[in-house]
């Protein structure tokens with residue numbers, strides 16, 4: 156049987172002789188038949204306009220350069236034979252052809268030329284179209300082509316991939332000679348394709364470097380406070396200093412990640428290479444959504460379960476939004492904020508809204524555990540590890556929290572040695588209890604908190620920079636109560652209701668004093684003041700009562716205290732401690748020294764209160 160008899164049988168009768176037709180060809184013919192491709196046509200039919208072709212070529216500048224450089228080098232090869240080389244894009248449009256002039260002339264007769272679509276759907280089974288379909292290199296011999304127009308050709312095509320493995324084009328070699336040894340064709344073209352891919356990779360690195368050198372772009376800087384640079388593939392490569400805090404979240408992510416962010420893309424402008432004139436990336440100008448919350452996230456906020464006052468202030472809504480995102484992503488979180496702003500409460504809420512809910516949540520205040528005991532408390536020890544150790548050893552907090560969340564409060568207070576050990580645990584995801592050699596795998600989310608400015612501690616050399624970056628992955632900065640005063644009424648209602656008090660008894664004058672005060676002890680102090688008023692007056696709160704004696708500090712003193720807090724890294728702790736000590740004394744006085752009752756008033760476990768009594772020598 157003549158070779159094209161198999162083709163005739165399929166076209167006329169739909170018969171496929173599996174012994175003589177390669178499987179990949181049989182599959183392709185079936186696809187062509189299903190798509191209704193006309194086997195008696197098969198010359199190029201779908202043709203781009205000049206402008207469309209120019210646009211496609213501009214979008215594939217690097218690919219074209221690589222192809223043209225290769226063509227120059229292949230000149231001795233094609234001048235001696237009628238081979239032609241074809242570059243197509245990832246959609247099968249021919250971007251460029253080159254090679255033997257006689258071969259090019261023949262190619263023109265079937266419209267195998269620039270700007271023409273050369274897919275299976277348009278011209279039937281062919282090397283370019285079928286290679287795109289099966290995502291593999293393929294040679295199509297003469298009558299294996301579905302359409303007669305191409306049946307005097309032998310063509311080989313290899314997909315060109317970018318460094319991520321995505322197909323960005325096709326490199327094809329075609330010729331019309333009868334008796335050529337085609338077995339070397341595919342390896343040869345694969346080698347050439349490798350050259351193209353290496354060239355593209357090198358060029359992408361150079362483009363990336365050039366893009367980063369353009370970070371001082373001014374065009375959008377005055378217009379938009381937030382800016383990004385993306386590479387050609389829309390991957391974020393640089394964020395402006397106004398977004399620096401969130402750099403970790405966005406760098407090397409696709410720009411589509413902004414859809415769930417508080418930012419809106421306002422402008423996108425091409426960045427051209429000064430070297431080759433092609434597009435190397437985009438300048439993106441951003442603005443904030445109204446209230447800094449994207450509409451999508453806003454609808455999700457209600458689903459974040461928070462066991463306390465959410466309030467209505469925009470500042471806290473933003474925090475809830477961040478917490479909601481953080482809860483879903485299992486990232487390491489650092490919560491900062493003044494004393495009593497609800498850092499532990501937020502850490503717990505994040506845990507409860509995460510996939511780790513139901514697993515342990517362990518909260519430790521690193522600041523109150525004696526420095527020499529902290530390591531053994533965190534990492535545990537085996538029996539007989541050191542003098543004074545428990546006989547059966549001790550399970551450290553890391554192990555206790557395994558599977559869940561470990562909240563390390565006052566992380567700024569830990570020693571350099573503990574920092575080193577902590578870094579190791581984060582990197583290795585295992586702990587080795589003191590006195591043991593056997594590592595225990597650990598799978599937890601770490602949330603840290605501090606009133607210190609960790610960055611300052613790093614600058615001063617007290618804190619390991621590498622650990623800082625490990626912990627500071629997702630920062631959440633809780634607002635002070637004075638910055639969310641619109642929530643004060645909600646807090647009054649909440650705490651009053653919890654203690655069975657009617658919040659309607661607060662006169663306008665008392666509420667005004669609440670609103671005018673600066674709340675250095677934040678929510679905890681507000682809770683305390685309410686508690687003391689309740690104990691003192693019950694339901695008979697005088698409407699003209701002056702709260703001066705109930706507030707931690709008079710307004711004048713308060714201001715200087717706050718200035719003091721802001722000016723030094725160490726003083727807030729002393730200030731906080733004083734505040735806490737005063738609270739404890741007050742509570743004890745009120746219940747005639749009964750620790751368990753004082754613990755209820757102070758809203759802390761009895762064991763914590765005992766620890767604090769020791770700490771403050773009470």
Ligand SMILES: Nc1ncnc2c1ncn2[C@@H]1O[C@H](COP(=O)(O)OP(=O)(O)OP(=O)(O)O)[C@@H](O)[C@H]1O
Nearest residue numbers: 463464493494495496497498499500501678679758
């Ligand atoms: N949004 C809220 N709704 C109701 N109660 C809250 C809220 N935020 C905090 N509280 C209460 O305020 C008190 C202080 O909160 P928390 O201990 O979480 O603060 P903190 O910032 O961790 O304090 P510190 O820095 O002193 O450790 C707790 O009794 C907590 O229950």
